[in-house]
Amino acid sequence: xxxxxxxxxxxxxxxxxxxxxxxxxxxxxxxxxxxxxxxxxxxxxxxxxxxxxxxxxxxxxxxxxxxxxxxxxxxxxxxxxxxxxxxxxxxxxxxxxxxxxxxxxxxxxxxxxxxxxxxxxxxxxxxxxxxxxxxxxxxxxxxxxxxxxxxxxxxxxxxxxxxxxxxxxxxxxxxxxxxxxxxxxxxxxxxxxxxxxxxxxxxxxxxxxxxxxxxxxxxxxxxxxxxxxxxxxxxxxxxxxxxxxxxxxxxxxxxxxxxxxxxxxxxxxxxxxxxxxxxxxxxxxxxxxxxxxxxxxxxxxxxxxxxxxxxxxxxxxxxxxxxxxxxxx
Amino acid sequence: xxxxxxxxxxxxxxxxxxxxxxxxxxxxxxxxxxxxxxxxxxxxxxxxxxxxxxxxxxxxxxxxxxxxxxxxxxxxxxxxxxxxxxxxxxxxxxxxxxxxxxxxxxxxxxxxxxxxxxxxxxxxxxxxxxxxxxxxxxxxxxxxxxxxxxxxxxxxxxxxxxxxxxxxxxxxxxxxxxxxxxxxxxxxxxxxxxxxxxxxxxxxxxxxxxxxxx
Numbered sequence: 076x077x078x079x080x081x082x083x084x085x086x087x088x089x090x091x092x093x094x095x096x097x098x099x100x101x102x103x104x105x106x107x108x109x110x111x112x113x114x115x116x117x118x119x120x121x122x123x124x125x126x127x128x129x130x131x132x133x134x135x136x137x138x139x140x141x142x143x144x145x146x147x148x149x150x151x152x153x154x155x156x157x158x159x160x161x162x163x164x165x166x167x168x169x170x171x172x173x174x175x176x177x178x179x180x181x182x183x184x185x186x187x188x189x190x191x192x193x194x195x196x197x198x199x200x201x202x203x204x205x206x207x208x209x210x211x212x213x214x215x216x217x218x219x220x221x222x223x224x225x226x227x228x229x230x231x232x233x234x235x236x237x238x239x240x241x242x243x244x245x246x247x248x249x250x251x252x253x254x255x256x257x258x259x260x261x262x263x264x265x266x267x268x269x270x271x272x273x274x275x276x277x278x279x280x281x282x283x284x285x286x287x288x289x290x291x292x293x294x295x296x297x298x299x300x301x302x303x304x305x306x307x308x309x310x311x312x313x314x315x316x317x318x319x320x321x322x323x324x325x326x327x328x329x330x331x332x333x334x335x336x337x338x339x340x341x342x343x344x345x346x347x348x349x350x351x352x353x354x355x356x357x358x359x360x361x362x363x364x365x366x367x368x369x370x371x372x373x374x375x376x377x378x379x380x381x382x383x384x385x386x387x388x389x390x391x392x393x394x395x396x397x398x399x400x401x402x403x404x
Numbered sequence: 405x406x407x408x409x410x411x412x413x414x415x416x417x418x419x420x421x422x423x424x425x426x427x428x429x430x431x432x433x434x435x436x437x438x439x440x441x442x443x444x445x446x447x448x449x450x451x452x453x454x455x456x457x458x459x460x461x462x463x464x465x466x467x468x469x470x471x472x473x474x475x476x477x478x479x480x481x482x483x484x485x486x487x488x489x490x491x492x493x494x495x496x497x498x499x500x501x502x503x504x505x506x507x508x509x510x511x512x513x514x515x516x517x518x519x520x521x522x523x524x525x526x527x528x529x530x531x532x533x534x535x536x537x538x539x540x541x542x543x544x545x546x547x548x549x550x551x552x553x554x555x556x557x558x559x560x561x562x563x564x565x566x567x568x569x570x571x572x573x574x575x576x577x578x579x580x581x582x583x584x585x586x587x588x589x590x591x592x593x594x595x596x597x598x599x600x601x602x603x604x605x606x607x608x609x610x611x612x613x614x615x616x617x618x
Contacts, residue, residue: 083502094464217463223497227483242500361465361481368459368466370441374416375515380463383501 084382084390091393094373097211097366103315107132109400110293112149115182117295117309118160118167120197120323127167131294132312136169163187164194166297166307185250186289193280193289193297196305198327201344205311205321206355210366212294212318213396215310218362220290220388222247222256228361232354236264237286247388252292252395254388257285260301268301275340277303278327290388292395303327306351316366320355324348415440416530419537420594421577422446423603425524426559427472428453435472435526438597442530444517447477449488455519455528456490461512471600477514490514523550524557527575541574549574556587556607563588563606584609 096102111132118138119127125140127147138147138160147158149171157172161179168179180187208215218224222245225234237258238244244259260268265284271277281302290296294310308322326344331337372378382390416439423435423446434447436458443458443466458467460479467479467486478485478494485494490513498504504512518529520537527537538546549572565571565580565588572579580588586606593601 082500083504083508221463223501224482226496227481242497360469364465364469364480365463368443369464371438371443371457371459371466372464372515373441378461378515380461381502381504381512383497385497385501386463 082384084387086379086382086390086393089397091379091390092213092396094369096396097213097369098315100315103132103312105400106312107134107151109402110396111312112151112171113173113176113402114293114399115161115168115170115177115179116293117291117307118169119203120165120194120200120307120325121167122200129309130311130313138167138169164191165197166190166194183253183291186253186255186291189255190289190291190297193299193305196278196280196299196303196327197307197325198278199325199331199340199344201324201326201348203321203323204348204352205319206352206359207313208318208320208359208362209316210318210359210362211316212310212312213392214362214365214369215318215320215358216290216294216392217365217389218358219288219296219308219310220254220256220392222385222388223383224361228357229354232350232357233286235261237261245385247385249388249391252391253290254391255287255289256388257283257287260284260286265301268303271343272301272303275326275331275336275343276329277301278329279303280305290392292392293399298322304347322351324351415595416442417534418575419518419520419527419529419540420575421591422526422528423472423591424553424589424605425453425521425526428526430474432474432476433472434468434474434477436468436470437528437594437601439528439530439594440596442596444528444530445477446517446519446526446528449477449486452488453519453526454488454490455517456486456514457517457530459515460484461492461514471603486514490516522546523553525549525553525577545572545574548572549577549579552579552581552587553607555609557610558608560586560606560608562604 111134118129118136121140127138129136135150138145145160147160147169149156149158158169159172160169163183183190238261241258247256248254279302283302287299288296296308298306305325306322311319311321313319324344324347328340331340420439422437427435428446428448431448434445436445445458445468446455460467462482462484465479465481467477476485483496484492487493492509492512495502516532518532520527522537563586570581576592576594578590586608588606591603593599
C-alpha cells in the first residue's frame with residue numbers, strides 16, 4: 076500500500092473555474108468588482124515617502140500614512156471610493172470600504188500572527204521589481220502554488236537549492252484560501268546562508284533552514300529564506316491575458332555599520348535579486364504556455380486537467396475564487 | 405462544465421496545409437501551428453506521424469512552443485510525455501502524486517487532430533471528423549497537388565516567383581510553378597496563428613542522377 080493514499084483529483088464541474096475565466100474580458104470585469112473591488116489586498120510596506128500605490132485590474136489604490144493614521148482611496152475611472160486600511164505587522168493591506176466582510180485578521184487566518192512575525196524582517200528594503208507576464212494573473216497564482224515543477228522548470232536554480240529528498244521534506248499546510256509550504260534547504264544552500272549570516276549577522280524571525288511560501292488569497296505571497304530574508308510578492312492583473320509580478324527583497328541585518336559591511340550587503344542583495352529574477356524568468360514561459368494552451372481545449376467537454384497530491388492548493392484557490400465571485404456585489 | 409461551441413464553418417473544421425513529409429521524417433520531428441484558438445502539433449513518434457491538439461492534458465500548457473523542431477512530445481511544465489496514441493507514458497512523481505494506472509492514463513490522452521497527406525504534402529485539421537482532404541479540395545486539385553509534390557521532391561535554394569509562373573491556390577496554400585524548374589510553396593498561417601507559423605519553401609525537380617536506375 077502506498078504511503079500516500081488518495082492522490083490525484085479530476086475536478087468535477089463547479090469545483091474549479093471555467094477555462095474562459097483565464098482570458099475573457101467579461102471574467103476580468105467580474106473579478107475587478109468582486110475580487111479586487113472587495114477583498115483585502117496587499118499594498119506594500121511603507122517607506123519614508125509614506126505613500127503606497129498599486130494598480131490591479133484597472134483599479135488604482137492610493138494610500139498615505141500620516142503618523143499612525145492611514146488613509147486612501149480606490150480610483151476606478153471617475154469613481155473614487157474610500158479604502159479601509161489595516162496592517163499585519165509591517166505589511167499593509169487595504170480594501171474598498173464596505174459594510175461587513177471579514178476583518179483583516181480573519182482574512183489572513185490562520186497566518187496573521189506568522190505573517191506579522193515574519194514582517195518584522197521587512198528591513199533594509201531593496202528597490203521593488205515588476206516583471207510582466209503575458210498571462211492571466213491566475214495562471215501565475217497556479218504556478219506559484221504548484222509545489223512540484225522544480226525539477227522541470229527550475230532544474231539549475233531552485234531545484235538544487237532545496238533538499239534532494241524534497242518530497243519527504245516538503246510540508247504544506249492548507250487552510251481554505253490560504254496556505255503555507257515549507258521546503259527544507261539543501262545542506263549546501265543552508266551552509267551558504269549560514270556563512271552569509273556569519274558575515275551579515277542576519278536578523279532571523281526563526282531558526283529554520285527552509286524556503287517558505289505563504290499564500291494569502293487572492294494574489295499575495297510571502298517567500299522567505301533561512302528565517303531571515305523576506306520577499307513579499309503580489310500578482311497584479313493588468314488585462315485578461317496580462318499581469319505583472321511585483322516583489323521586493325528585504326535582507327535584514329542586525330548590524331550594518333561599516334562601509335565594508337554595507338558594500339557586502341549591497342552585493343549580496345544584488346545577487347539575491349538576480350537569482351530571484353532568474354527563477355521568475357524560468358516561470359514566465361510556462362505560465363505563458365498555459366495562457367496559450369487553455370483556450371485550445373475549452374471546447375472539449377470534460378477536459379478538466381488533473382491535480383496531484385501537491386497541487387491541492389491550486390484547487391483551494393479555484394474554490395475560493397468561486398466563492399468570492401458568487402458573493403453578492 | 406462550460407464549453408465553447410465551434411460553428412460548422414469555423415476554421416477549426418477546415419483543412420490547412422502544415423508541411424511536407426520530409427519535415428516529419430526524422431525521429432521526434434515535429435511541426436506546429438494554430439487554428440483559431442487551438443494549437444496543433446504533428447509529430448513523428450517512433451516512426452508514426454500523428455497529430456494532436458498541442459495542449460497538455462495535465463495543466464493545459466502548450467507542449468511544443470516552437471513552429472518546428474525535433475524533440476519528444478514532452479510538456480515543458482511538469483515533464484509529462486506522450487506516446488503515439490497521445491497517452492501520457494512519462495509522468496514524473498506518478499507513484500506518489502497521481503497513481504494513474506493504464507485506464508487513468510488513457511483518459512488523459514491528448515485530444516487527436518486530423519492529419520492527411522496529399523502526395524508529400526501534410527495537412528491538419530482541428531476537427532476529428534468531417535470531409536476528407538480530397539473531398540474538401542476536390543478530386544482534380546487534390547490529384548494535381550499530389551502530382552506536383554511528387555515531381556518536385558528536392559528542397560533547394562529559395563527562389564522568388566516570377567511573372568508567367570503558374571499560380572495555384574488551395575486552402576492556406578499558394579504554389580508558384582515554373583515547369584521543370586521550381587515549385588515555390590507558400591503556406592500562410594491559418595486564422596488565429598501568428599506569422600511565425602507561415603512557411604515558404606522552394607522545391608526542385610528530382611535530379612537526373614536520382615532518376616537513373618539503381
